[in-house]
Amino acid sequence: xxxxxxxxxxxxxxxxxxxxxxxxxxxxxxxxxxxxxxxxxxxxxxxxxxxxxxxxxxxxxxxxxxxxxxxxxxxxxxxxxxxxxxxxxxxxxxxxxxxxxxxxxxxxxxxxxxxxxxxxxxxxxxxxxxxxxxxxxxxxxxxxxxxxxxxxxxxxxxxxxxxxxxxxxxxxxxxxxxxxxxxxxxxxxxxxxxxxxxxxxxxxxxxxxxxxxxxxxxxxxxxxxxxxxxxxxxxxxxxxxxxxxxxxxxxxxxxxxxxxxxxxxxxxxxxxxxxxxxxxxxxxxxxxxxxxxxxxxxxxxxxxxxx
Numbered sequence: 001x002x003x004x005x006x007x008x009x010x011x012x013x014x015x016x017x018x019x020x021x022x023x024x025x026x027x028x029x030x031x032x033x034x035x036x037x038x039x040x041x042x043x044x045x046x047x048x049x050x051x052x053x054x055x056x057x058x059x060x061x062x063x064x065x066x067x068x069x070x071x072x073x074x075x076x077x078x079x080x081x082x083x084x085x086x087x088x089x090x091x092x093x094x095x096x097x098x099x100x101x102x103x104x105x106x107x108x109x110x111x112x113x114x115x116x117x118x119x120x121x122x123x124x125x126x127x128x129x130x131x132x133x134x135x136x137x138x139x140x141x142x143x144x145x146x147x148x149x150x151x152x153x154x155x156x157x158x159x160x161x162x163x164x165x166x167x168x169x170x171x172x173x174x175x176x177x178x179x180x181x182x183x184x185x186x187x188x189x190x191x192x193x194x195x196x197x198x199x200x201x202x203x204x205x206x207x208x209x210x211x212x213x214x215x216x217x218x219x220x221x222x223x224x225x226x227x228x229x230x231x232x233x234x235x236x237x238x239x240x241x242x243x244x245x246x247x248x249x250x251x252x253x254x255x256x257x258x259x260x261x262x263x264x265x266x267x268x269x270x271x272x273x274x275x276x277x278x279x280x281x282x283x284x285x286x287x288x289x290x291x292x293x294x295x296x297x298x299x300x301x302x303x304x305x306x307x
Contacts, residue, residue, distance in 0.1 A: 001271070001275065001280060001281070001282070001306040001307070002031040002032070002227075002280065002281040002282070003030050003031060003281075003282050003284060003298070003302070003303050003306065004030060004031050004032040004033070004034055004069070004281065004282065004283045004284065005021065005022075005025045005030050005032070005033050005034070005283075005284055005286055005295065006034045006035070006036075006073055006229055006283035006284060006285045006286065007021060007033070007034070007035045007036070007285075007286055007289060008035075008036045008038070008285065008287065009035055009036065009038075009051070009052050009057070010036060010038035010039065010040060010041050010042065010047060010051050011041055011042065011043075011045050011047060011287065012041065012045055012046060012047050012048050012049070013052065013289050014049050014052070015052055015057060015060060017289050017290075018035065018052065018057055018061070018289075019060070019061065019064060020289075020292070021033070021286070021289050021292075021295075022061045022064070022065055022068070022070075023064070023065065024292050024295050024296075025068055025295070026065050026066070026067055026068045028295055028296060028298075028299035028303075029299055029303060030068065030295075030299065030303070031068065031069060031281075032068050032069035032070065032071065032101070033061065033065070033068050033069075033070055034070070034071045034072060034073050034101075034103070034283055035054055035057060035058070035072060035073075036054070036072070036073060036074075037054040037072050037074065037075045037076050037079065038051065038076075038109060038112060039051040039079075039112045039115070039116050039118075040109065040111060040112035040115050040116075042109075043249075044249065054072050054075060055072075055075075055088045055089070055092060058070045058071070058072070058092050058096075058100070059091070059092045059095055061096075062092050062095040062096035062097075062099070062100070063095055063096075065096075065099075067099075068099065069099050069100070069101055070092070070096055070099055070100050070101070071100060071101035071102060071103055071171075071173070072101075072102065072103045072104075073103045073173070073175070073194065073196070073229055073283055074103040074104055074105030074173070074175060075102060075103060075104050075105065076105060076106075076107035076108075076109075077104060077105060077106050077107050077124065077127055077128045077131050078106070078107030078113060078118060078119070078120060078121065078124065078127075079107065079118060081154075082130070082131040082134035082135050082138075082154060083134065083138065083154075083156060083159065085104075085131070085135055086134065086135045086138040086139060087162075087163065089102050089135070089165070089170060090139065090163045090164060090165040090170075091163060093165040093166045093167055093170055094163065094165065094166045096166070097166060098165070098166035098167040100165070100167070100170055101170065101171040101172075101173060101192075102135070102170055102171070102172050102173065103172075103173035103174075103175065103194065104128070104131065104132060104135070104172065104173070104174065105128065105174075105175065105176065106124040106125050106127070106128040107120075107124055108124075123153075125181055126152060126153065127153045127154075128185070129185060130149070130151040130152065130153050130154050131154070132172070132174075132185065132188075132189040133149065133151070133189075134149050134151075134154055134156060135172075136172065136189060137149060137161075138159065138161040139161075139164065139165055139169070139170065140169075141159075141161035143162075143164065145161070146158045146159055146160060146161065147159040147160075147161040169191070171191040171192060172189055172190050172191050172192070173190060173191070173192045173193075173194050173227075174186045174189065174190040174192075174193060174194070175193060175194030175195060175196055175229075176196070177195075177196075177198065177202070177206060179206075179209060180209075182210075183206075183209045183210045183212070183213035183214075184213050184217075186210050186213065186214070186224070187210070187213040187214040187216065187217035187219065188217060190224060191223075191224065191225065192224060192225040192226075192227055192281070193206075193207070193210045193224055193225075193226055193227070194227045194228070194229055194283070195207070195226075195227070195228050195229070195279075196228075196229040197229060197230060197231070197258065197259075198228065199258075200273050200274055200277060203228055203274060203277060203279065204277040204278075207226050207277060207278050207279075210224070210226070211224075225280055225281055226278045226279050226280060226281075227279060227280065227281035227282065227283065228274055228279050228281075228282055228283070229282075229283035229285060230258075230259045230260050230282065230283070230284065230285060231250075231255060231258070231259035231260070231261075231285040231287065232259060232260045232261070232267070232284040232285060232286065232298065233245050233248070233250070233252075233255045233259065233260070233261040233262075234260070234261070234262070234263070234264060234267050234294065234297055234298050234301075234302060235262075235263065235297070236263065236264070236297060236301075237263065238252075238263075241261060241262055241263065244288065244291065244294060245261070247288050247291065248287040248288050259285075260282070260284065264297070264298075264301035264302050264305070267298075267302050268302055268305045268306065271302075271306065284298065
């Protein structure tokens with residue numbers, strides 16, 4: 001069972017803050033440090049000091065960590081051209097010694113596109129499908145060969161398909177609640193399917209759709225890793241849980257309903273329910289990045305029981 005730390009820097013975090021959390025992630029034995037890919041805050045926060053770029057952040061962390069995996073949930077397909085993205089991710093993979101994973105999604109937050117002058121196309125899912133084909137195709141092209149792609153949205157001719165990642169294959173993550181197109185895309189391109197912020201019941205239903213699509217595509221359903229992303233709020237007792245919930249502007253009852261919240265024993269029990277339906281990896285959404293004691297508690301009293 002992998003526990004990964006997942007951050008939302010658009011809510012307010014400098015690179016130095018992210019570096020501190022990433023180093024704690026490594027020191028405390030977690031499997032990976034992931035971050036969102038957004039340029040605008042959400043909800044009632046000031047978002048200061050302002051956004052950081054996901055892949056610039058991960059490039060820095062690649063040189064300042066040694067063990068943990070590094071990646072995105074999810075890189076927005078609207079932010080980068082696929083050829084450029086393939087170069088960026090391959091370079092960061094080289095910089096990390098082969099520890100990068102790419103979560104790629106269609107992009108959805110229209111307001112941040114307007115705020116920073118980023119085009120927000122109407123047809124995003126078709127673009128995502130072509131982006132996945134291009135990114136993976138560039139990486140898989142043998143050295144010395146060239147890559148061509150002629151699609152509806154992107155056109156590549158005689159690409160040298162360089163640089164190559166350090167890994168033989170960078171793991172690709174796809175996620176979401178879509179009932180038809182998302183499972184089919186996952187079956188074709190993904191190494192991992194992530195179900196974000198969903199109940200055990202909804203996760204089980206979506207995992208079933210994905211498994212069926214993977215098998216229909218001629219792959220073994222167990223070739224994929226199935227994972228969940230959930231907000232986490234753990235305390236050694238009810239008072240500490242309440243304090244941490246208040247610090248992120250949430251109610252304890254709501255967090256227990258929609259996330260991993262409560263005492264370590266409560267959180268381990270709920271993780272077990274997800275494990276029963278096939279989830280093998282958890283992205284723990286940490287919203288208070290100043291509370292390193294929270295990470296220490298999760299490591300000592302949650303992760304230790306799962307391992």
